[in-house]
Amino acid sequence: MGFFLALFGNTDNRNLIEALKSGAYLVDVRTPAEFSIGSVKGAVNIPLEKVSIQLSKFKNKENIVVFCRSGNRSSQAKTILEQSGFHNVINGGTWQNVNKIIA
Template sequence: MFGIFKNMFAPTDDGELKEAVSNGAFLVDVRTPAEFSAGSVKGAVNIPLDKVSGQLSKFKGKKNIVVFCRSGNRSGQAKSILEQNGFRNVTNGGTLQNVNQELNNK
């Protein structure tokens, strides 16, 4: 249980994010479809947090996965769900702005 809270509130590791983005990570916006349609990161797919566990097949075979949202809370939960299902290559990108900034610095 502690691991879930640790992932939810862990600060974003910018070094890990930078490396994942520069290696062409699978970018996943875990916000709602309405939030996603208002704007996201170039190349990102929308898999809302409440759908992540039902769409694990979309994550299989991805070398690096970056999950992100509005505040970093939902992306922390998404990272935890993915790790509980065996994914070890997941980075909590935190906010949409964090990930966008890394893409622009690429």
């Protein structure tokens, strides 16, 4: 993923910046142990394996930004959410990427 980002840039970056500025629902899909080490201020922790059973937490959110350590789990979370009817989901990639944009 890093190779393609370096070549083409993050095509969702503009949408990500706008969503973050508008107060998107920030979801860290890493494990609780990873989350406890550090995350984005204001983010909630819903581990990837629990996303599909905690869909109610995503309802009525204008924008949802999911992120993780490498962008892989957040990509999977985005797919799960979209298959569950959520169309306002942005894969923020790494939590450091999201944190850098917010800062």
